[in-house]
Amino acid sequence: xxxxxxxxxxxxxxxxxxxxxxxxxxxxxxxxxxxxxxxxxxxxxxxxxxxxxxxxxxxxxxxxxxxxxxxxxxxxxxxxxxxxxxxxxxxxxxxxxxxxxxxxxxx
Numbered sequence: 001x002x003x004x005x006x007x008x009x010x011x012x013x014x015x016x017x018x019x020x021x022x023x024x025x026x027x028x029x030x031x032x033x034x035x036x037x038x039x040x041x042x043x044x045x046x047x048x049x050x051x052x053x054x055x056x057x058x059x060x061x062x063x064x065x066x067x068x069x070x071x072x073x074x075x076x077x078x079x080x081x082x083x084x085x086x087x088x089x090x091x092x093x094x095x096x097x098x099x100x101x102x103x104x105x106x107x
Contacts, residue, residue, distance in 0.1 A: 025056040039066040 027043035034040065040060050046053040061069065081087060 027056050029053065034063070034066075038062060 025043065025045070027045050029044040029046045031042045031044060032039060038060050039062070040058065042055045043057045043059070044053050045056050077087065
């Protein structure tokens with residue numbers, strides 16, 4: 001029995017999460033590109049009234065990890081919808097007023 005317990009603890013991964021990373025980054029757009037050996041996912045924050053969107057994080061993964069991510073997202077979306085109801089898909093990007101977040105300056 002003790003062998004089994006030790007084997008389980010050996011299979012565990014110790015993951016460190018810094019305080020800064022734990023805060024996360026808000027992104028409302030993702031762009032994905034790929035080659036034969038990697039997938040590149042850029043998480044972008046697009047704010048209304050701001051002419052330039054900013055990449056907040058870039059993740060580079062192997063095709064095998066991309067497929068695992070796909071399955072993990074499917075599984076977690078199913079669990080989410082079981083708890084909170086169906087996530088509604090929007091056919092087009094949301095339209096924000098040009099003065100979103102404050103008044104517009106004049107020239």
